[in-house]
Amino acid sequence: MAQYVVLIYEDEKSWFSGDPAEIEKGTQAHTEFAAAAAEKLRGGQALQPTGSATTIRKDGAGGFTVTDGPFVETKEALGGFYIVEAADLDEAIALAKTVPAPFGGVEVRPVQVYG
Amino acid sequence: MSAAATAVAVAHRREWAFVLAATVRVTRDLDLAEECVQDAYAQALTAWAANGVPAKPGAWLTTVARRRALDLVRREATLRRALPLLVEDEAAPPSAEHDRFPDDRLRLICTCCHPALAAEAQVALTLRLVCGLTTAEVARAFLVSEPTMAARITRAKKKIAAARIPYRVPHPDELPARIEGVLAVVHLLFTTGHTAPVGADLVRRDLVERALDLARMVRTLLPDDADVGALLALILLTDARRATRVGADGRLLLLSEQDRARWDRAAIEEGLALVRQALTRRPPGRYVLEAAIAAVHAEAPAWAATDWEEVVGLYDLLVQVWPSPVVALNRAVAVGLAHGPAAGLSALDALAAEPQLAGYAYLPAARADFLRRLGRADEARTAYEEAVLLTENDVERAFLADRLARLGG
Secondary structure (H helix, E strand, O other), X not given: OEEEXXXXXXXHHHHHHOOHHHHHHHHHHHXXXXXXXXXXXXXXXXXXXXXXXXXXXXXXXXXXXXXXXXXXXXXXXXXXXXXXXXXXXXXXXXXXXXXXXXXXXXXXXXXXXXX | OOHHHHHHHHHHHHHHHHHHHHHHHHHOOHXXXXXXXXXXXXXXXXXXXXXXXXXXXXXXXXXXXXXXXXXXXXXXXXXXXXXXXXXXXXXXXXXXXXXXXXXXXXXXXXXXXXXXXXXXXXXHHHHHHHOOOOHHHHHHHXXXXXXXXXXXXXXXXXXXXXXXXXXXXXXXXXXXXXXXXXXXXXXXXXXXXXXXXXXXXXXXXXXXXXXXXXXXXXXXXXXXXXXHHHHHHHHHHHHOOHHHOEOOOOOEOOOOOOOHHHOOHHHHHHHHHHHHHHHOOOOOOHHHHHHHHHHHHHHOOOHHHOOHHHHHHHHHHHHHHOOOHHHHHHHHHHHHHHHOHHHXXXXXXXXXXXXHHXXXXXXXXXXXXXXXXXXXXXXXXXXXXXXXXXXXXXHHHHHHXXXXXXXXX
16 A cells, blocks of 8 residues: 545635635535545645745845745635555555646646655 | 677566566565666576577566565675565465565556656656666656756655555556556657657657557456557557658658558557457547547548548547647537538637647647638738747658648748
8 A cells, every 4th residue: 555645726716706606506515525535535624724824935145034824826725635545656656646636637646655 | 799798688678577576576676676687687698609599588688677576685684674565465375476576566557656756757767667768768768857857766666665655457447547557658659759849850669669568468467458458559540650751851741641551450450350349339539539530541542532530439438538729629620520620620729729739830830721721811821930940850840840831821
């Protein structure tokens, strides 16, 4: 078995200022997914919107620059993730297809294993 | 070439995928399996020269390659624990392994054509691992440098290991979609070879041959799949015209100008039988319809005797299952041949705003032909000039320039 992270990229506006009925439906879908995939789930979180993000980079002079906003500005932003356990990529993809992402899509990344 | 060397070359062409696919089962590592298989072919050169060519060269090579693989795997067992290995279906009982040998090629080809790999990587891996081409040969096939191709193949192999793309025949639910992916790779290889997108030669014989080999292999593995049979038919029927597509002077010859007596009858007969069989499945898929269109041409004794109504009818079905602007363009051309150049032109003009056809040389080339036949020489000239600018194949460009010259000034 191996672990994969399913990164959820969606249009934030739809989640945070969209149609309340759609948002409610989306939230409900995540509750249902979490229940259905409980055996395979190893964790996951929803993130606050990118407006709450702070980016920190080295300034090249021994210090840091701290700026308001996400690392990369994109229309569909990282809004949450799940950690899942799967035997192989085919199983991980099958599981990722069931992750709700009504306002975007998801990316599957294998977790790095050391030693 | 000695008899043994010839036999090794033939076995390389015919058995590579079989031998490699079985060896990967032992190594669960593509690179190591490739090394073992190359070793086996090298040993065959001397062993077959000394002892004669074995009755079953593929089985001989598989035994030698797998023995070598077992040896290396045992010796390196401790070291290899740290390496990411290919994921396999471990549930299968080892005793059944021998019976499933033929299926290992399906594992190999499904791994190479996995949708999580980029399309160009799928084609490269298939040529490298399934067809046994060297990296240099694969690079030549796609007109990129050898280091570029080596990097592309290495990256794809790394992803297979790191993301755990499994080495197994896909689950029955997934199999149709995965076979579609395999057929797309074979089809791309064929079309790339049939009309080389760039360069001096119209046809890349090597690529066409490989596509045909692959289509035959997949057909052997999945004899009941209508789409598989149809793709093989499409390749056979289209490639049957190879000897007549270019004139003695290197000029491109249209279907209407080709000497049909020189078409490959054996390939046509084989293709027609496959099309008939594939057409019994309803509804017909993309390759079935494309092959059926190729069959109409193959069966017409002369260009003038082509059943254009039938061709238009098949294109009408094809645009439904495969709504591509290029298919719509071919349909428009068929409409013109069935109902006259004015009808063809209006069908073509309906596609003028299609963004995917912007920059596609066949659209102005087809317009130019209908305009010429309608006696609208000035407009035809403009359209031919546009087509000449857009094509990057030298043989096609020469053809268009010749048409343009014939229109006069």
